[in-house]
Amino acid sequence: MSHIPADLRYAKSHEWVRAESDGTVTIGITDYAQNSLGDITYVQVPKVGATLKAGETFGVVESVKAASDLYLPIAGTVVAVNPALDSAPETVNRAPYAEGWMLRVKPADAGSVAALLDAAAYTKLVS
Amino acid sequence: MSELKRTPLRDFHAAHGGRLVDFAGWEMPVQYRSILEEHKAVRRAAGLFDVSHMGEVDVRGPDAARFLNQLVTNDVAKLFAGRVLYSPMCYESGGVVDDLLVYMRGAEDYFLCINAGNIAKDLVWIRERAAGFNVTITDRSDDYALLAVQGPRAAAIVQSLTGAKLGLVKYYHFSEATVAGIQCIASRTGYTGEDGFELYHAAGDAPALAAALLAAGQPHGLELAGLGARDSLRLEAGYPLYGHEITAEISPLTAGLGWTVKLEKGADFIGRAALLAEKENGGASQVVFFRTGDRRIVRADTPVLDAAGAIVGRVLSGTLSPILNEAIGSALVATTAVAQPLAVDIRGAKLNLSLVKPPFVELKKG
Numbered sequence: 299m300s301h302i303p304a305d306l307r308y309a310k311s312h313e314w315v316r317a318e319s320d321g322t323v324t325i326g327i328t329d330y331a332q333n334s335l336g337d338i339t340y341v342q343v344p345k346v347g348a349t350l351k352a353g354e355t356f357g358v359v360e361s362v363k364a365a366s367d368l369y370l371p372i373a374g375t376v377v378a379v380n381p382a383l384d385s386a387p388e389t390v391n392r393a394p395y396a397e398g399w400m401l402r403v404k405p406a407d408a409g410s411v412a413a414l415l416d417a418a419a420y421t422k423l424v425s
Numbered sequence: 426m427s428e429l430k431r432t433p434l435r436d437f438h439a440a441h442g443g444r445l446v447d448f449a450g451w452e453m454p455v456q457y458r459s460i461l462e463e464h465k466a467v468r469r470a471a472g473l474f475d476v477s478h479m480g481e482v483d484v485r486g487p488d489a490a491r492f493l494n495q496l497v498t499n500d501v502a503k504l505f506a507g508r509v510l511y512s513p514m515c516y517e518s519g520g521v522v523d524d525l526l527v528y529m530r531g532a533e534d535y536f537l538c539i540n541a542g543n544i545a546k547d548l549v550w551i552r553e554r555a556a557g558f559n560v561t562i563t564d565r566s567d568d569y570a571l572l573a574v575q576g577p578r579a580a581a582i583v584q585s586l587t588g589a590k591l592g593l594v595k596y597y598h599f600s601e602a603t604v605a606g607i608q609c610i611a612s613r614t615g616y617t618g619e620d621g622f623e624l625y626h627a628a629g630d631a632p633a634l635a636a637a638l639l640a641a642g643q644p645h646g647l648e649l650a651g652l653g654a655r656d657s658l659r660l661e662a663g664y665p666l667y668g669h670e671i672t673a674e675i676s677p678l679t680a681g682l683g684w685t686v687k688l689e690k691g692a693d694f695i696g697r698a699a700l701l702a703e704k705e706n707g708g709a710s711q712v713v714f715f716r717t718g719d720r721r722i723v724r725a726d727t728p729v730l731d732a733a734g735a736i737v738g739r740v741l742s743g744t745l746s747p748i749l750n751e752a753i754g755s756a757l758v759a760t761t762a763v764a765q766p767l768a769v770d771i772r773g774a775k776l777n778l779s780l781v782k783p784p785f786v787e788l789k790k791g
Binding site: 337360362 | 444459653744
């Protein structure tokens with residue numbers, strides 16, 4: 299069974315979003331996504347400062363099996379990327395909601411997070 | 426979609442967390458825990474693989490040796506009872522029907538181990554070509570299950586379950602042995618580049634043998650290993666996989682398997698004329714192995730580029746080497762371009778290929 303934390307928001311494309319107290323959001327992929335991909339071998343993320351639209355491709359996650367695009371759930375500007383994933387992409391398998399985070403984004407619209415799926419809706423999606 | 430075939434160990438895999446996928450029409454475990462971890466366990470200690478989907482064919486009769494020697498490219502005449510031979514089986518064109526193992530049990534008694542995806546095709550081909558020979562071809566694929574124990578601890582694990590002196594069974598030899606009370610053909614062969622045994626046994630005995638090997642192996646660090654690890658292990662060892670490095674269009678000479686093509690073995694064989702011509706004139710392309718120094722996997726069918734960016738080949742197999750921690754693979758490249766700097770484009774990034782004579786890692790087999 300996939301772990302789906304109650305305090306996060308989710309996209310249909312299997313990214314999670316956490317609203318931080320400083321107004322930024324942290325983004326990663328869900329436990330369901332990492333489990334479906336299998337051993338993650340490479341994570342490609344955008345440069346800090348990149349401004350992206352909602353639904354736009356922000357990177358690629360590669361596993362032994364396949365390479366998959368990553369989609370930004372909300373519009374915004376990238377303020378940080380996880381530096382640990384370069385040398386240890388398997389962190390996403392081990393801790394998808396914690397050390398395996400991918401991006402920190404300053405949302406273009408502060409209200410956009412609330413429009414995403416909540417844990418109950420995402421649970422329904424993947425079950 | 427037709428029903429997937431199952432090995433006798435399908436429920437064993439499911440009970441042990443195996444992720445079952447369609448492989449050549451078979452429902453097989455691609456992994457249990459992690460492809461990368463299973464790969465490393467085989468290099469470090471041992472892995473247990475279910476390869477019961479492989480096909481087995483008995484070839485018996487007074488003409489068995491003569492028939493096989495004209496059927497395959499390697500020299501069957503140099504076998505003796507208890508010896509195993511790896512060989513491609515070619516078309517007249519020199520392209521490959523399949524690659525297989527030939528086991529000699531006796532002067533008129535051989536059996537073949539063939540690729541799961543090729544069983545039906547091979548049987549048609551072998552039976553057609555057997556016309557005029559006094560041989561009997563019998564498909565035994567459903568009778569046999571096959572478990573492979575591979576890795577530096579493999580021999581000790583199998584030895585702990587048998588009174589047979591496995592130390593006497595050298596690399597590419599086999600012996601009858603009772604393992605965990607189950608009658609087996611213990612073959613010192615494998616597809617990982619490590620020492621180990623492949624145990625052929627009656628299909629009904631497979632669950633008991635798998636359980637015994639797992640229990641005996643776990644104190645040695647043995648893990649269950651799926652077809653994902655089997656593929657990355659074979660590529661790291663530089664072994665060809667049918668449909669990738671060898672195909673109906675890629676001959677064993679093109680694939681760098683010249684050591685398996687015995688043009689002068691004293692018997693004509695299917696494909697000899699074409700292979701002789703390829704040897705004398707050189708082939709238009711050749712299979713090379715590469716590493717990139719980067720973790721991005723270079724997947725099959727990726728175009729291979731020369732310094733000017735022209736396409737001079739294509740990738741045949743690609744994975745991440747869990748041992749080297751970088752992408753490795755094989756490619757079919759125009760012979761005229763092999764000595765040139767080669768590269769691939771992965772999502773806009775140009776990665777240079779460093780050609781490597783495999784194996785990619787030091788092997789400790791037999």
